[in-house]
Amino acid sequence: MNTENQVEKINRLEFLKKMGLSGASLMAVYCGVTMSSCKNEDNTTPANTGKTVTYDITTVKNGDLKNKGGFFVDTANNIVIANTSDNGYVAVTLVCTHAQNKNIVYSTNKFACTVHGATFDNTGRNLTVAPSPLTTYKVTQAGNILTVTL
Numbered sequence: 001m002n003t004e005n006q007v008e009k010i011n012r013l014e015f016l017k018k019m020g021l022s023g024a025s026l027m028a029v030y031c032g033v034t035m036s037s038c039k040n041e042d043n044t045t046p047a048n049t050g051k052t053v054t055y056d057i058t059t060v061k062n063g064d065l066k067n068k069g070g071f072f073v074d075t076a077n078n079i080v081i082a083n084t085s086d087n088g089y090v091a092v093t094l095v096c097t098h099a100q101n102k103n104i105v106y107s108t109n110k111f112a113c114t115v116h117g118a119t120f121d122n123t124g125r126n127l128t129v130a131p132s133p134l135t136t137y138k139v140t141q142a143g144n145i146l147t148v149t150l
């Protein structure tokens, strides 16, 4: 994205705010102009690099991972890891494939994005809103330690 284009988008957003639009109505108008305006260019899905990240499910920080339906959001690595009822532990990117916002959570046996409501099954397959699946990562478990391989 070039700087001139970025300046144009900022000015458009400021213009809409000055028109008295706010919240959902502002985003509906702003995003309706061009979906690329809703994308956060800084959000990137971790590439399949072979890097590993470990989580001890006995720590308070990762404690929700012990229970079925629990999940943990690792913002440092852009990963969401969930304890699913049918697939065991599943790790996906935190970055939604709809508009690249980092808002994936795990709820009622599926991954979901809190921005525009995209949903994904326990394999990362897109169910609603998003045009493509979430990137998934291999998870292995040794005792209380989970290892996610990017």
Ligand code: FES
Pocket: 096, 097, 098, 099, 100, 101, 103, 113, 114, 115, 116, 117, 118, 129, 130
């Ligand atoms: S960014 Fe739109 S649903 Fe996730």
